[in-house]
Amino acid sequence: KAGVTQTPRYLIKTRGQQVTLSCSPISGHRSVSWYQQTPGQGLQFLFEYFSETQRNKGNFPGRFSGRQFSNSRSEMNVSTLELGDSALYLCASSYTGQLNEKLFFGSGTQLSVL
Amino acid sequence: AQSVSQHNHHVILSEAASLELGCNYSYGGTVNLFWYVQYPGQHLQLLLKYFSGDPLVKGIKGFEAEFIKSKFSFNLRKPSVQWSDTAEYFCAGHSGAGSYQLTFGKGTKLSVIP
Numbered sequence: 001k002a003g004v005t006q007t008p009r010y011l012i013k014t015r016g017q018q019v020t021l022s023c024s025p026i027s028g029h030r031s032v033s034w035y036q037q038t039p040g041q042g043l044q045f046l047f048e049y050f051s052e053t054q055r056n057k058g059n060f061p062g063r064f065s066g067r068q069f070s071n072s073r074s075e076m077n078v079s080t081l082e083l084g085d086s087a088l089y090l091c092a093s094s095y096t097g098q099l100n101e102k103l104f105f106g107s108g109t110q111l112s113v114l
Numbered sequence: 115a116q117s118v119s120q121h122n123h124h125v126i127l128s129e130a131a132s133l134e135l136g137c138n139y140s141y142g143g144t145v146n147l148f149w150y151v152q153y154p155g156q157h158l159q160l161l162l163k164y165f166s167g168d169p170l171v172k173g174i175k176g177f178e179a180e181f182i183k184s185k186f187s188f189n190l191r192k193p194s195v196q197w198s199d200t201a202e203y204f205c206a207g208h209s210g211a212g213s214y215q216l217t218f219g220k221g222t223k224l225s226v227i228p
Contacts, residue, residue, distance in 0.1 A: 003157070033215065042220035043204065056214045090158065097214040099146045100165050105158040 002026065004106035006091050012112045018079040021109045023091030025072050029104070031097030032074040034066060037088040037108070046089075049074055050097050078111075086113045116141045118207050120219035127195055128227050135190040135222050137179075137205030146208040147188045148216070149179055153201045161203075164188065175199070200226045 005024040013019050025032050033056075034046040045058035049068035066076040072093075078085055088110050092103040121136035139145060149161040162173025169181040179190045188205060205219040 031214065035216075035218075043206075043216075043218040045215040045217065048214040050214070058215065092158075099208045100163075102160045102163070103150075103158075103216065105150075107157045 006106035023074045025093030029093035031094045035090045081113045118219040122222045124223045126225045133192040137188045139207045148206045150204045
C-alpha cells in the first residue's frame with residue numbers, strides 16, 4: 001500500500017509569489033490534515049479536511065488556504081509569500097480523522113522563500 | 115488553551131543508557147496522547163498512543179510511556195537505547211472532542227553515541 005505522497009519535494013519561491021502544494025493520502029483515507037514544521041515553532045496545525053469539507057483550521061492568516069477533492073487528494077495554497085513561510089509542510093492522512101486514529105505522515109514539501 | 119510541552123530540546127546518551135523524555139500537557143477532560151518519532155531523512159511515524167485504560171502504554175521498538183493524570187505528564191521511556199534510536203521525538207495531544215487537530219510539543223532531539 002503506497003504511503004502519503006507529497007509533491008513537490010522542494011520548492012524555492014520569492015516573496016510575494018504564491019505556491020500550491022499537493023498531497024495524496026493513503027488509499028481509503030478520507031481525512032487529510034496539514035502541518036507546518038519549523039525549527040523554532042515545531043509542528044503547527046494548519047487545517048484538516050474530510051470529504052471535501054474543512055473541519056478545523058489552525059491559527060494561521062487567511063493567506064493559507066486549502067481544499068480537498070472528491071478522491072481525497074488535497075492541496076494547500078499560500079498566497080503573497082513571506083520570508084517567514086519558509087518551512088517544511090507536512091500532510092497526514094487517516095481513515096476518518098477521529099481522535100483514536102493513527103496519522104500517517106508524508107515526507108513533506110520543503111518550501112524556501114527568498 | 116491546550117498545549118503540549120517537552121522539557122528537553124536535545125538529549126545526548128551513550129548506547130545502553132536509559133532514556134526518559136518529558137512531556138506535559140494542559141487539557142481539561144478526556145485526553146488522547148501520542149508520541150511520534152522522526153528518524154533522520156524519514157517521515158514522522160507513531161511510536162505509541164494513550165486513550166484510556168492502563169496508564170502504562172507500550173509501543174514499538176521497546177518504547178513505553180506512562181500517563182500520570184495528577185502530574186499532567188506522559189513521559190517516554192526506554193530502558194536501553196541503541197544508536198538507531200537517534201531521532202527527533204514529538205509528544206502530541208488531541209484538543210478534545212470535536213477537534214481533528216493534534217497539538218505537538220516542539221520536539222526533543224535524541225543523539226545516541228555508539
